[in-house]
Amino acid sequence: MEEKLKKLLSDPERKMNAAEINYLASAFRENMFTVLHERQTGHWGGASSAAEIITSLYFNRLNIDPKNPNWEDRDRFILSKGHASINLYTVLAARGYFPLEDTHQFRTLGAYLQGHPAMLKVPGVDMSSGALGHGLSIGVGIQLAARLSGKKYWTYVLTGEGCLNEGSTWEAIMYAAKEKVKGLVLMIDYNKVQLDGTEADIMPLDPLAEKIKAFGWHLCPNKYDGNKAEDVLDSFKWMDSDDIWPKAVIYDTIKGKDVSFSEGKNTWHGCAIDDEHYELGIKELKAITAKREALV
Ligand SMILES: Cc1ncc(C[n+]2csc(CCOP(=O)(O)OP(=O)(O)O)c2C)c(N)n1
Numbered sequence: 001m002e003e004k005l006k007k008l009l010s011d012p013e014r015k016m017n018a019a020e021i022n023y024l025a026s027a028f029r030e031n032m033f034t035v036l037h038e039r040q041t042g043h044w045g046g047a048s049s050a051a052e053i054i055t056s057l058y059f060n061r062l063n064i065d066p067k068n069p070n071w072e073d074r075d076r077f078i079l080s081k082g083h084a085s086i087n088l089y090t091v092l093a094a095r096g097y098f099p100l101e102d103t104h105q106f107r108t109l110g111a112y113l114q115g116h117p118a119m120l121k122v123p124g125v126d127m128s129s130g131a132l133g134h135g136l137s138i139g140v141g142i143q144l145a146a147r148l149s150g151k152k153y154w155t156y157v158l159t160g161e162g163c164l165n166e167g168s169t170w171e172a173i174m175y176a177a178k179e180k181v182k183g184l185v186l187m188i189d190y191n192k193v194q195l196d197g198t199e200a201d202i203m204p205l206d207p208l209a210e211k212i213k214a215f216g217w218h219l220c221p222n223k224y225d226g227n228k229a230e231d232v233l234d235s236f237k238w239m240d241s242d243d244i245w246p247k248a249v250i251y252d253t254i255k256g257k258d259v260s261f262s263e264g265k266n267t268w269h270g271c272a273i274d275d276e277h278y279e280l281g282i283k284e285l286k287a288i289t290a291k292r293e294a295l296v
């Protein structure tokens with residue numbers, strides 16, 4: 001691990017700035033790509049797409065205590081697109097929930113870090129996920145529980161297009177609007193690519209922003225690039241700018257980000273990474289990490 005990275009991660013409680021988060025996200029991409037190559041399994045495309053969003057949450061935003069993962073007052077994060085688990089595991093490890101070395105056990109028989117996150121096995125995982133379309137309903141429930149118990153925590157739910165293709169998500173969208181559920185934030189990793197094609201081919205969401213607003217949500221009006229920490233941190237400012245609920249933010253992202261031949265390709269959604277592509281890809285990822293490191 002680079003010296004700068006070690007130094008940053010030695011004080012994970014500090015709120016990182018955008019340059020630091022961009023650098024961390026790139027370093028985390030290297031770990032994700034390496035583990036998925038080693039294990040010959042997993043989902044690179046959607047993991048890479050969400051790197052800056054998840055890193056920003058854990059290194060700038062969430063009120064959490066990795067030493068006490070079940071702390072009742074913690075903010076919750078639900079990775080509704082649970083197939084991007086290697087991203088969450090890498091970030092949780094770097095944030096101090098478990099050793100980074102454990103990510104190399106990904107999807108081995110008997111390991112606690114399976115292909116999809118399991119809340120009863122992995123410290124820091126607030127909700128088991130993998131079957132698309134469940135995360136937002138659970139987020140609604142967690143925040144209604146906060147209302148009943150007078151707690152102040154928030155729940156952030158991250159979806160891709162797949163969850164938004166599920167009817168259950170739209171039930172949750174309707175109900176959350178009816179109840180004006182406080183503390184509930186829907187974050188959409190809008191890379192416009194799914195498992196076996198583009199969202200335009202599979203089930204177009206366009207005009208997504210208008211739909212979410214029409215369902216009664218407070219949608220962030222800003223256009224954000226979800227692969228830039230500057231934009232993600234700005235979206236956090238927007239979240240704090242009023243008390244109107246529930247809130248949603250759409251982030252434009254790129255699936256398979258920062259490995260040129262995987263960007264925007266559904267064929268890289270989930271596939272075994274061969275040696276040749278690993279060598280090419282890791283070189284590209286390291287070059288971007290170095291560029292981002294220079295800005296820290
Ligand atoms: C209910 C359900 N149906 C199908 C799948 C299989 N599946 C896993 S990921 C995926 C596509 C997800 O696309 P998206 O949500 O856009 O994810 P991302 O692009 O962020 O990887 C599908 C269909 C699933 N996990 N759950």
Ligand SMILES: [Mg+2]
Nearest residue numbers: 160161193194
């Ligand atoms: Mg997608």
